[in-house]
Amino acid sequence: MSTAIIGAGVMGETLLSGLVRAGRRVDELLIGEKRAERARELEERYGVAVVSNRDAAAKAETLALVVKPQDMAEVLEEIAPSLRAGQLLVSLAAGITTSFIESRVPDGVAVVRVMPNTPALVDEGMAAISPGSHCDESHLAEAESLLGSVGRVLRIPERQQDAVTAISGSGPAYIFFVVESMIEAGVHLGLPRTTASDLVIQTLFGSAKMLRETGTHPTVLREQVTSPGGTTASALRELEVHRVRAAFLAAMEAARDRSRQLAEGS
């Protein structure tokens, strides 16, 4: 069963590398990528065949669409004549609905919408998948196996996808932003940059592991660190004064709204 990835940028290559790590045979993978230089790079790095989008659409049973939302209509127009009933399209594009895709491809082509994230690069991705209107269990299972090779997969109703995009799709960027900010703070406090960086990364890793392995609510974990009248309480007070919690809410509402807009092509 061959699988094609159309659009091998950051997310497309993340998926490709994960499939290769998971033992998927390279001769069962096809890549559609429009820039010749990028195509050569992928061929050299993975030994994978880069073909035209139309060839990929004609040959593969499953196609992962990993182009920008703004390029999706053009790509669908290009590949639609090569598609046939029974094939599966797995879209990883933010905002693009299954009905947007279904209305542009032949009847009987199944569509699954996915919101992945970049920690898939280290097999710790979080992907949420939703079926389109012509999907059966086998299509969902195939999408699950594709994304399951690079992390966890959750099935969700499609109406939740814009919120999921705001939380886990964009989520790694917020975490990296917090990490950057804490490292800069360490430097301001006089620590060497490498020391600050080691401290912050291990603190993040340990905290994530505690959340996952203890199952304890984050509020309880935060309270355990906050000694009465101590250092943490002083720091958290400043975060509240600067309305960081409200800023997170506003930021994620903005991401959710942007995801909705992307479906309209803007």
Ligand SMILES: NC(=O)C1=CN([C@@H]2O[C@H](COP(=O)(O)OP(=O)(O)OC[C@H]3O[C@@H](n4cnc5c(N)ncnc54)[C@H](OP(=O)(O)O)[C@@H]3O)[C@@H](O)[C@H]2O)C=CC1
């Ligand atoms: N990055 C992320 O963290 C996440 C991204 N996504 C989704 O993944 C998709 C891709 O995002 P990302 O990887 O960040 O973006 P990139 O710009 O890195 O990747 C898009 C790729 O598609 C290629 N491309 C554009 N047009 C075509 C075409 N007609 N045929 C074949 N390839 C084409 C681009 O080539 P070129 O550069 O030459 O234009 C580029 O390599 C988006 O829809 C995004 O919403 C979802 C979750 C997380």
Ligand SMILES: O=C(O)[C@@H]1CCC=N1
């Ligand atoms: O920023 C974006 O639009 C994409 C979707 C989620 C993460 N990156």
